[in-house]
Amino acid sequence: xxxxxxxxxxxxxxxxxxxxxxxxxxxxxxxxxxxxxxxxxxxxxxxxxxxxxxxxxxxxxxxxxxxxxxxxxxxxxxxxxxxxxxxxxxxxxxxxxxxxxxxxxxxxxxxxxxxxxxxxxxxxxxxxxxxxxxxxxxxxxxxxxxxxxxxxxxxxxxxxxxxxxxxxxxx
Numbered sequence: 001x002x003x004x005x006x007x008x009x010x011x012x013x014x015x016x017x018x019x020x021x022x023x024x025x026x027x028x029x030x031x032x033x034x035x036x037x038x039x040x041x042x043x044x045x046x047x048x049x050x051x052x053x054x055x056x057x058x059x060x061x062x063x064x065x066x067x068x069x070x071x072x073x074x075x076x077x078x079x080x081x082x083x084x085x086x087x088x089x090x091x092x093x094x095x096x097x098x099x100x101x102x103x104x105x106x107x108x109x110x111x112x113x114x115x116x117x118x119x120x121x122x123x124x125x126x127x128x129x130x131x132x133x134x135x136x137x138x139x140x141x142x143x144x145x146x147x148x149x150x151x152x153x154x155x156x157x158x159x160x161x162x163x164x165x166x167x168x169x170x171x
Contacts, residue, residue: 116163
């Protein structure tokens, strides 16, 4: 099925295209989250191995700066605190990784989309990294990651130039 794209040109000479699609959502406590990885075309985003089929399944990988502007109208990239609130709702850091994966009890369906180091792609199916809107410092942003090996979700920071997945939360 073809989807229409709505593209917006900005004065700073880049274009953001948003697919005319309905996003799957899940309500976790008082928050409404996307139940799929974001797949909105924007500068600073890539599809794993440039494979369109993987993009449809796993979404795109975004730099931190690109991720801040990629969520559609009515949505935003969640802060570290919004992630923490959701994690506590699903059982805390020790169980959230298990509960947020596709066979978890909450419908979040966190696919492990790997990551990108601008030009190289790694760990799809084993590692899912999700940006937060929170800075660590000028060059690093906070993110949460889930692995295929255990039940945990872990918060850490990394360079903002890396490509990680994004989940948006409703405004």
